[in-house]
Amino acid sequence: MAKRSLLVGLVEHLVEAYTFVLVDDNQGAQSAMICNTHTMTSRRAAALIAIPLLAVSLAACSSSDPVAAPVAAPIPVEAAPTVAPIVESTPEPEPVSSCITVAQSTVDALNTSITAIQAGNSITAAYAIKAGERENVYFIAADITGDGMKPGDAPGLWATNDDVTIDPHSGMMFSVNSYATMFSDMADGTKISAPFSSREDGAKDALDCIPQ
Secondary structure (H helix, E strand, O other): HHHHHHHHHHHHHHHHHHOOOOOOOOHHHHHHHHHHHHHHHHHOOOOOOOHHHHHHHHHHHHHHOOOOOOOOOOOOOOOOOOOOOOOOOOOOOOOOOOEEEEHHHHHHHHHHHHHOOOOOOOOOOOOEEEEEOOOEEOOOEOOEEEEOOOOOOEEEEEOOOOOOOOOOOOOEEOOOHHHHHHHHOOEEEHHOOOEEEOOOOOHHHHHHOOOO
C-alpha cells in the first residue's frame, strides 16, 4: 500500500509539471513560452516514462494482494459395514419324557377299580410319564367316561410302582387327583406316608398326554 501511494504522488507531480501556464504579459510571453516549452518537453518525457512504470507497479501491487487458497473437496469415506449381532437361540426345554402308552393289563386293572364305583364308567386307554423325583414310579392318566360325562370332564391321575409297559400288571397303584379318588376305588395316594401330588414333576405331563 505504501508503494502505491508513492507512485500515485509521482504521477500527480508529473501531471502538474506537464501543465504549463501561458503568460499573458506580452513582453515575457515569448521567453516564457520558450522556457515552458523546454520544461514541458522534459516533463512530458518523464511522464511518458513514469506512467508505464506506474502501471507495472500497480499491477505488481495488485498481484501481491493475498489470494484465498482453494479449498479441497472432502474425500468421501466409506462407512464400515455393520455386522449384525449374533443372537444365540435359547433351546426350548425338552419334556420330562415321551408319553408312554400303558400296557393293556394296567388299563384292565384301572377299569376294574372304576366299575367298582360306577358300572357304566370306564377308560379306553391310559398314558404314563415317569415321575421326575421318584425312583421306579410312573404317573398314569386316563379320561374317565360314562353316562352324562363328556370327554375331558374327568381326567383321572394315578401313580404306580409297576412297569406300565409290560404285562401283567403286578404292582401297587394309588389315586392322585380328585377324579381318580372319586371314580375309582384305588387307595388315596395323597394320604400315604410319602404322599403323591398332582404338582410333582411328571404328573401334569401325564395329564397332557390324554388326547383332546
